[in-house]
Amino acid sequence: MAAAERSLPLRGCHGLAVRALQAHRAIPQGLASGAIPRLASGAGPVRNASGGGFAALAAVPLLSGTSHLHKRRRRPAVFRCAASQVETKLPKPVPVILLSGFLGTGKTTLLRHWLETSTDRVGVVVNDVAAVNIDSKLVQQMTYNREGEVNAIQLQNGCACCSLGDELLVSIYDLIELGTQDKPFSKIVVELSGVAEPQRVKENFDQAKASGYYLANGFELSKVVTLLDASTFCEEYMEYQNILERDDLVDGDVGEMGDCSVVELLVEQAEAANIVVLNKTDLASKEQVEATRAVVKAINKKATVLETSYSKVALDTVLGEVGHAKHEHGGHEHGGHEEHGHDGGHSHASDCNDPECTDESHGHGHSHSHAEDCSDPNCSDASHGHSHSHAEDCDDPNCTDPSHGHSHSHGGKTTAEERFGIASFTYSARRPFSEKRFTEALKKWPVPKHSDLQLMLGDADPDTDHPMATVIRSKGFCWLEQEPSTRIYWSHAGKDMKLSYSGVWWGAMTEQQVKIMERLSPGEYERSQREEWDDECGDRRQELVFIGQRLQEEAIRALLDECLLTDKEMKAYKKRQEGAQGEWGEEMYQAAASPV
Numbered sequence: 001m002a003a004a005e006r007s008l009p010l011r012g013c014h015g016l017a018v019r020a021l022q023a024h025r026a027i028p029q030g031l032a033s034g035a036i037p038r039l040a041s042g043a044g045p046v047r048n049a050s051g052g053g054f055a056a057l058a059a060v061p062l063l064s065g066t067s068h069l070h071k072r073r074r075r076p077a078v079f080r081c082a083a084s085q086v087e088t089k090l091p092k093p094v095p096v097i098l099l100s101g102f103l104g105t106g107k108t109t110l111l112r113h114w115l116e117t118s119t120d121r122v123g124v125v126v127n128d129v130a131a132v133n134i135d136s137k138l139v140q141q142m143t144y145n146r147e148g149e150v151n152a153i154q155l156q157n158g159c160a161c162c163s164l165g166d167e168l169l170v171s172i173y174d175l176i177e178l179g180t181q182d183k184p185f186s187k188i189v190v191e192l193s194g195v196a197e198p199q200r201v202k203e204n205f206d207q208a209k210a211s212g213y214y215l216a217n218g219f220e221l222s223k224v225v226t227l228l229d230a231s232t233f234c235e236e237y238m239e240y241q242n243i244l245e246r247d248d249l250v251d252g253d254v255g256e257m258g259d260c261s262v263v264e265l266l267v268e269q270a271e272a273a274n275i276v277v278l279n280k281t282d283l284a285s286k287e288q289v290e291a292t293r294a295v296v297k298a299i300n301k302k303a304t305v306l307e308t309s310y311s312k313v314a315l316d317t318v319l320g321e322v323g324h325a326k327h328e329h330g331g332h333e334h335g336g337h338e339e340h341g342h343d344g345g346h347s348h349a350s351d352c353n354d355p356e357c358t359d360e361s362h363g364h365g366h367s368h369s370h371a372e373d374c375s376d377p378n379c380s381d382a383s384h385g386h387s388h389s390h391a392e393d394c395d396d397p398n399c400t401d402p403s404h405g406h407s408h409s410h411g412g413k414t415t416a417e418e419r420f421g422i423a424s425f426t427y428s429a430r431r432p433f434s435e436k437r438f439t440e441a442l443k444k445w446p447v448p449k450h451s452d453l454q455l456m457l458g459d460a461d462p463d464t465d466h467p468m469a470t471v472i473r474s475k476g477f478c479w480l481e482q483e484p485s486t487r488i489y490w491s492h493a494g495k496d497m498k499l500s501y502s503g504v505w506w507g508a509m510t511e512q513q514v515k516i517m518e519r520l521s522p523g524e525y526e527r528s529q530r531e532e533w534d535d536e537c538g539d540r541r542q543e544l545v546f547i548g549q550r551l552q553e554e555a556i557r558a559l560l561d562e563c564l565l566t567d568k569e570m571k572a573y574k575k576r577q578e579g580a581q582g583e584w585g586e587e588m589y590q591a592a593a594s595p596v
């Protein structure tokens with residue numbers, strides 16, 4: 001084994017768990033090499049070295065935050081038809097679970113747990129606030145469930161307000177279409193970004209359904225699950241109260257108001273949930289967990305509250321917990337679980353005679369068909385046809401109908417930036433960090449740090465003015481001088497930072513190793529070559545996303561740039577690496593080389 005290379009952990013390449021390896025062995029060949037669905041042709045060239053077109057598709061980003069696919073798919077209003085006209089021909093709607101929670105609360109951990117343990121085929125949409133979707137790169141490896149069936153993953157980056165409108169519907173619609181090519185998905189899980197407001201997403205779904213928008217057919221919103229960090233939630237919630245009481249801040253300092261709004265977002269996410277998961281109980285005291293539970297109950301008394309660490313909540317528990325997502329309207333509420341009757345005192349078959357009611361699940365004796373255009377200029381009922389085509393942009397600034405075209409009109413800002421002052425940027429570089437300077441830079445950052453690596457990160461002399469002090473969440477991959485083959489995962493959320501092994505860079509493998517790993521993670525090598533490759537470094541890189549308020553982007557960039565090897569150091573590094581590539585631990589060979 002090369003001196004610089006530590007033994008390869010059996011946890012696997014690119015985070016692939018041994019369990020996933022076993023699941024993969026059970027995959028029928030025919031399934032792994034299934035036909036490439038029609039959808040693929042619209043998603044750009046899909047090539048797959050392993051011949052597993054379907055599997056490769058699972059790892060291909062079908063949406064990347066731009067609206068090109070959405071624009072291509074927009075059809076004029078004439079294609080819309082009332083739900084009642086097509087209802088009878090549709091198969092059972094696929095339940096959709098919205099997974100929400102503030103930055104770093106454990107959503108991806110939960111999603112990975114579900115994908116690892118699921119015996120059904122699950123469709124996944126991963127939305128991330130930053131331009132680089134780190135979460136999707138972690139989830140993409142979970143291509144197969146325990147039965148060897150292919151899951152499918154769609155990616156979405158960017159503006160929660162806009163892209164979670166009809167682009168989210170497009171993603172779900174595409175997954176449902178994909179399900180018709182093979183075994184349908186038993187459920188679809190949407191991991192919302194940490195700054196998304198689930199209530200807005202629910203409203204978008206409701207409106208799209210009500211309007212009979214074709215993209216909304218085939219699924220139903222089943223649950224909203226919100227994760228909270230039990231170790232930090234209360235403190236943040238209490239801080240909100242304190243700041244509000246301080247007139248000096250409320251009146252004068254708009255910047256500080258941004259801090260208040262983060263808490264508003266936490267509250268909104270808890271409010272919209274059917275199930276609230278108090279996660280990270282291992283980091284919380286008993287009092288913190290109890291206090292969090294009490295606050296959540298005060299915010300949302302109908303939600304079921306679960307406690308766990310490392311997001312160990314069974315998917316079946318979530319699905320079995322309540323029937324349908326909570327619908328609220330007017331003065332009466334359709335409860336999520338025990339109160340859930342979905343009949344607000346009248347049958348759906350009969351007409352509701354509440355003139356104020358806009359709930360599409362009630363019968364209403366409206367005077368025109370949904371297929372026709374409504375000519376009332378003041379009508380805001382999304383279930384009525386309105387006069388502009390989906391192919392065109394709607395210019396009503398107040399319109400929230402997801403079936404209408406809306407250009408991104410935030411002047412380049414996302415809602416997270418506008419409402420909460422939360423921005424993000426990605427730091428990228430193609431040089432390793434000097435271990436010494438990297439360690440020094442992190443030491444002064446005033447958050448507790450953990451590491452699987454042998455780095456001395458203890459926070460001696462923490463600097464409260466550290467450039468990273470305003471970062472709420474940071475994550476991504478890094479490349480260290482002393483770990484030339486190992487992809488290192490950097491994950492920091494609130495008051496916790498960890499560096500862990502995340503497999504081996506593709507660029508550090510021999511040809512034979514690549515072949516073995518491709519069998520475990522079909523399509524991943526190709527994807528990496530397409531998206532992450534550099535002739536000299538392969539996929540080795542620094543790729544770190546920083547999310548926070550009043551981010552000191554320049555200072556963070558300068559700090560990390562300082563950690564990169566200098567030209568002289570780089571020369572010495574390359575010399576050391578010559579001929580150092582390629583040895584694996586025996587156990588890795590044994591696991592990977594077993595017949596599929």
Ligand SMILES: Nc1nc2c(ncn2[C@@H]2O[C@H](COP(=O)(O)OP(=O)(O)OP(=O)(O)O)[C@@H](O)[C@H]2O)c(=O)[nH]1
Nearest residue numbers: 102103104105106107108109194280309310311491
């Ligand atoms: N100690 C501890 N760490 C946890 C727990 N759950 C998740 N983590 C860690 O917290 C970090 C963030 O977890 P993720 O699952 O990526 O969080 P997320 O909500 O998907 O993050 P964003 O998508 O960026 O909002 C990772 O380093 C996880 O390993 C937990 O219960 N206890």
